[in-house]
Amino acid sequence: MKGLATALLFIGLIHLAAHAGPLEMSFGGGPSAISLDAINESIGLFNALITHLNETFAVHPDVTGSVDLLPAIGGGVYLQAAERYWLTDWFALGGHVGYSRASTATTGFYEGVGASEITVDLSFHAVGGILAAEATFLDFGFRLGAFGGVGYYYTILDRKTLFEIPTEYPDVIAGVPPDAEGRYTGGTIGFEAGLSLTYPVASWFMLGSRLTYRSARIPQLADSAAVVLDLDGDEVGEPISLSGLTVQLTVSINIDLSLDGRKE
DSSP, X not given: OHHHHHHHHHHHHHHHHHTOOOEXXXXXXXXEEEOOHHHHHHHHHHHHHHHHHHHHHHSOTXXXXXXXXXXXXXXXXXXXXXXXXXXXXXXXXXXXXXXXXXXXXXXXXXXXXXXXXEEEEEEEEXXXXXXXXXXXXXXXXXXXXXXXXXXXXXXXXXXXXXXOOOTTOSSOOOOOOOOEEEEEEEEEEEEEEEEEEEEEEETTEEEEXXXXXEEOEESOOBOTTXXXXXXXXXXXXXXXXXXXXXXEEEEEEEEOOOTTOOOO
């Protein structure tokens, strides 16, 4: 019986291999927009303080200097590597790994009795692993399809904030962000969905583009000592919204998995 089961399993594997569809390997990249709404709210508070200090010391007789405002964070570059196994001519299962990065920074000094530095440097990285399904619903030389999937996103935020207020400031100032430096990490489950447009240059080589919407939210990030990220010093950790859009240009190749060398 054991020998018969082994033989049947072998015959089944041979049958699947003979009818296997192509394995598509794809590489792509392009611009990405990420919400990071709570982070950008903190940047708004930083900029309000910097604007106030610039205006104050622009007319102060004993202090010179100014600090540039901090650009919002969220726009960056996205890179992706994917594999899709086409079960039929129009339906595939697969997965991909994507990486995105965004950053913002400013630094400057006020010169009075001494030099007072203000520096904010935020660098955001996210890696996602997604299991997805894709369907082609229109083929007219170009192939138009739709896809969706679910996966896990892991995020890193490198942060440095330094707010030194000159001693010449005429009053007690409130709402100064805490000075801190460190790396904060966290992860969550999210989903992606979008549209694809592919042009087969040859049976084995394709060019295309993909528009992807991503939805994911991490309640908080923490460093290696379990200290929660708190940019604005209100003792409430900032959630990280990864929701946004990505546009890619892609290059794909098909690998024929059938034993008879059949081309799709």
